[in-house]
Amino acid sequence: MDLIADLLAGNRRALARAISRVEDRADDARGLLAALHGHTGRAHVIGLTGAPGTGKSTLVSALARAYRATGRTVGVVAVDPTSPFSGGALLGDRVRMRDLAGDPGIFIRSMATRGSLGGLARATADVIAVLDAAGFDRILVETVGVGQAEVDIASAAHTTIVVEAPGLGDEVQAIKAGVLEIADVFAVNKADRADADRTVMALQMMQGLASAGHHGPQPGPGPAQPGPQADGAWLPPIVKTIATEGRGVEALRDWVEQHARYLRDSGQLARREQARAAAALDHILRDRLLADLLARQPAERLPALVAAIAGRALDPYAAADALLADS
């Protein structure tokens, strides 16, 4: 069967196999991505990230259904960590997405982080590209809630939703991980909990501090309205959701769509596309350069240098110089 033609014609089996080829970095993966590239660029890519226990999977499921209610087709990529010890992974996000079963307008794919973080960002971008080429209108990417991975994956999304939940100490976590900067929309999930308003207030306070900047606090009456600002910036809305009941999820969807419009109208979309392209190229180059360099070394050379560094016979920069010099 012709994988590319079948995929473009909407064959789900072909789509699933193409994603595997790309994930496995199979021999034909590059040709596949090259052929599909011209068919990409139509989907709006939405990243969802947040600490474990915030209810991301359930929220993804509810958001996908909210999109289906408006007739949009939805691709879901659910990323879970690979065990660094065994190389295996337990991918359980489908457990919370059972409501999406049986809908031909939805395609869910679980993905393990496998190699390095940079490699993950590349692989995620590739899988997004395949779903985009297959014609899905919206692509939801759910990522593990840890530091750099989510910042990297945000570079592959148009709109990033940061999911918080009351009572997890996330007010502090959010500042630490720098996720405030990557959020286009905040979702405070499990909003039926008593301390939900405190989480909302903590986020508002952080936004106030961030937007005050060097101009000092805003003199206007009350806090600024979320969305597009007079100076052309975007103030992320904070949306309360109860994903298990679907509450607040339509508002969340509508904010994502408003952000998509803002990106188009403000010219930010072109800039984000540039940034996505730059990030994709950067990840591929890093991967390739490292792989090429290591492939040219004798098998025992790298372990020998590592041992020399650990034994304090060589510093790591000198080891890198040595590898680069004779490759």
Added chain:
Amino acid sequence: MTDRKIRVLIAKPGLDGHDRGAKVVARALRDAGMEVIYTGIRQTPEMIAEAALQEDVDIVGLSILSGAHMALCPRVIELLREQGLDAPVIVGGIIPADDIAALKQAGVTGVFGPGASTHDIIEFIRTQVQE
């Protein structure tokens, strides 16, 4: 430079809610370096076949303790084959010895009862997927 992993779907069809065995097996397979997609309890055969298709798995493992295996297993296999999936199907759980031959006749390639070791399951999957 390929980066191939064995992908396994572990699903619990039918109405019994006892998923400890399925979870033990799922973890053991993960620790053996496989990518395990776990779907949870109360899956219909249709949901299992759909997940197997979307996840492009190499093999499907069903955990059944309800006694409904003679109805569920052939139905899952039928739906997989209808979609052009040739992934082998194995079953774990409470399966009376008298039923094993019939299940294999229906296309189940391996049956693992309560006494089965996870080591045997891992080896069986590796052999099946290599073929």
